Amino acid sequence: MKLGYVCQYFTKDFRGPVTNLIYSLSEKIEVINYSSLEKHMQYYSNGRHEELSESPKKGLNLKRYAVNFKVSGLVFPKNLTKLLESDSPDIVQSEEYYQPATHIAFKYSRKKNIPFIINHRGSEDRVRTLRERLFFSLANPLSKSMVYGCDAVICLSAAGKKTLLKVYPGIKGKIHVIPNSIDPGMYLRADGRSFRKKHGIPSKSPLVLCVGRLHPQKRIDLLVKSFHHVKKELPDSVLCVVGPIFAAEKKKIDSIINELGVEDVLFTGSITNSEVKHAYAAADVCTMSSEFEPFGYSLLEGMCLKKPYVAFGIGAVPEIIEDGVSGYIVPFPDTKKFSEKIICLLNDSKLAKSMGLRGFSLAQTKFNLTKNSKKLLSIYASLVVR
Numbered sequence: 001m002k003l004g005y006v007c008q009y010f011t012k013d014f015r016g017p018v019t020n021l022i023y024s025l026s027e028k029i030e031v032i033n034y035s036s037l038e039k040h041m042q043y044y045s046n047g048r049h050e051e052l053s054e055s056p057k058k059g060l061n062l063k064r065y066a067v068n069f070k071v072s073g074l075v076f077p078k079n080l081t082k083l084l085e086s087d088s089p090d091i092v093q094s095e096e097y098y099q100p101a102t103h104i105a106f107k108y109s110r111k112k113n114i115p116f117i118i119n120h121r122g123s124e125d126r127v128r129t130l131r132e133r134l135f136f137s138l139a140n141p142l143s144k145s146m147v148y149g150c151d152a153v154i155c156l157s158a159a160g161k162k163t164l165l166k167v168y169p170g171i172k173g174k175i176h177v178i179p180n181s182i183d184p185g186m187y188l189r190a191d192g193r194s195f196r197k198k199h200g201i202p203s204k205s206p207l208v209l210c211v212g213r214l215h216p217q218k219r220i221d222l223l224v225k226s227f228h229h230v231k232k233e234l235p236d237s238v239l240c241v242v243g244p245i246f247a248a249e250k251k252k253i254d255s256i257i258n259e260l261g262v263e264d265v266l267f268t269g270s271i272t273n274s275e276v277k278h279a280y281a282a283a284d285v286c287t288m289s290s291e292f293e294p295f296g297y298s299l300l301e302g303m304c305l306k307k308p309y310v311a312f313g314i315g316a317v318p319e320i321i322e323d324g325v326s327g328y329i330v331p332f333p334d335t336k337k338f339s340e341k342i343i344c345l346l347n348d349s350k351l352a353k354s355m356g357l358r359g360f361s362l363a364q365t366k367f368n369l370t371k372n373s374k375k376l377l378s379i380y381a382s383l384v385v386r
Contacts, residue, residue: 004089010035017180026059115383123159123315157316181369187304192281209283213243223289229339280305303359326359
């Protein structure tokens with residue numbers, strides 16, 4: 001079986017679920033990835049040029065399509081159809097219903113009468129601006145024929161499936177829920193002590209960690225306000241935010257920090273992919289304060305390092321964290337309760353450890369990359385046989 005997997009960006013060291021999935025699939029079947037060389041936020045990289053200069057792992061055929069232009073997050077391919085025709089995949093799968101590359105891939109698959117699968121990575125339909133209504137809304141009229149005409153839709157969560165069915169109730173039988181998945185083995189030999197030393201974090205200070213870019217979506221402002229309460233109870237505690245920094249958001253956060261007089265808030269900026277696991281290993285409690293998330297992949301990473309989580313109950317988070325068992329889920333945007341749960345875990349190491357172990361168990365089972373890749377392969381096989 002030959003799979004044509006279409007997406008917008010792909011680099012060897014891109015830290016994320018799509019990359020992991022493609023490599024996992026390529027161990028079982030022939031996979032051709034079609035992607036552009038357009039710049040994209042590499043959340044934990046030292047330099048895009050360095051990453052793109054590296055060859056993909058063995059087993060993956062990487063094809064780059066040219067780009068006519070890029071606007072408002074949309075990448076318009078130039079020669080994608082030609083590449084697909086030259087390879088003749090048995091089945092085509094594409095990321096994001098709204099991307100031009102997906103529409104091109106769908107048109108090609110219908111012309112060749114081969115199965116087409118679309119991924120729906122969202123967990124809620126957020127339509128706020130005219131731009132979103134025109135391009136990114138599920139109800140986008142350009143996407144209707146494709147969503148109804150595809151052979152299968154892969155949703156990352158039950159929340160995503162529910163949202164999709166509100167707009168397209170007639171596709172219920174085509175939807176398969178397969179969550180973002182992870183290989184816990186990738187997070188072995190993590191060294192939290194070296195991370196603390198490198199960033200000047202005292203070895204005995206309680207460390208609250210957030211891994212995510214400093215962007216309005218992540219609501220680090222709410223996390224800082226929560227940490228303000230934590231600091232009152234635990235004066236030695238430290239908050240560390242790992243991820244690239246958006247200048248406007250950093251200015252906003254700094255003003256909140258100064259206004260509240262909060263100390264010991266550290267922003268590392270972008271770090272290398274290989275260092276991310278050390279950040280998790282250094283933490284006592286991991287957090288996610290986002291206002292919305294397509295899934296919440298960083299939750300899985302912390303779970304691989306056996307760390308308990310405190311997160312707002314948005315999107316798919318309640319399907320990842322078992323409230324009171326592997327972490328705590330807090331109603332958005334209750335910063336007081338958020339801080340209370342952090343304090344609870346920092347004051348009870350036994351509870352924190354048990355929750356971390358439960359999260360690790362879920363990473364090994366429910367979110368296991370090998371297991372969920374097999375589910376996807378079985379879907380491929382059923383469609384190709386037809």
